[in-house]
Amino acid sequence: MKPLLRAALLGVLISVTAACQAENEVAKKPAEASQAQAAPAASAKAADAVKAENPFVRAVPPGQPNSAAFMVLVNSGDVAHQVVSASSPVANTVELHTHTNNNGVMEMRQISQIDVPAQGKAELTPGGLHIMLIELRQELKVGESVAVTLNFADGSTSVVDAPIQEVTPPMGGMKHH
Numbered sequence: 001m002k003p004l005l006r007a008a009l010l011g012v013l014i015s016v017t018a019a020c021q022a023e024n025e026v027a028k029k030p031a032e033a034s035q036a037q038a039a040p041a042a043s044a045k046a047a048d049a050v051k052a053e054n055p056f057v058r059a060v061p062p063g064q065p066n067s068a069a070f071m072v073l074v075n076s077g078d079v080a081h082q083v084v085s086a087s088s089p090v091a092n093t094v095e096l097h098t099h100t101n102n103n104g105v106m107e108m109r110q111i112s113q114i115d116v117p118a119q120g121k122a123e124l125t126p127g128g129l130h131i132m133l134i135e136l137r138q139e140l141k142v143g144e145s146v147a148v149t150l151n152f153a154d155g156s157t158s159v160v161d162a163p164i165q166e167v168t169p170p171m172g173g174m175k176h177h
Ligand SMILES: [Cu+2]
Pocket: 068, 097, 098, 108, 109, 130, 131, 132
């Protein structure tokens, strides 16, 4: 009796599953077709696929001309994206920077873009990649936040609200003579 019951249940399950799949396929097809025509690759826009996690800006004392913004850029899409520039109302100039180790001395240099791989991430951290805020227009106080606009290679943009935090300098320190 029991095996028979199980077989009967299994049969019902299989037919239900099969029916669902068939229904889904029928329902999906027209939607996909119309979406592709209306807005090609809309979901692939960098600003939609790339999210900034844990953004923060280094707090600086009054008189200090520069600061930097850090964050983890997470790309949930299947296409690689690139940040090609950034801007912020708190700085006259904003540049994309990285750090390189020159015989034990950490040096900053400007780069043309920050790559965010498909299904991957780019980590902007003190001592590594960062968004350089040059010629600050205002003091950056802990507890306030800074708007940083990211401009992607595909023309889309996203504004990141980055809280201002105390950041201890990375090991090795900056270039000094
Ligand atoms: Cu820098």
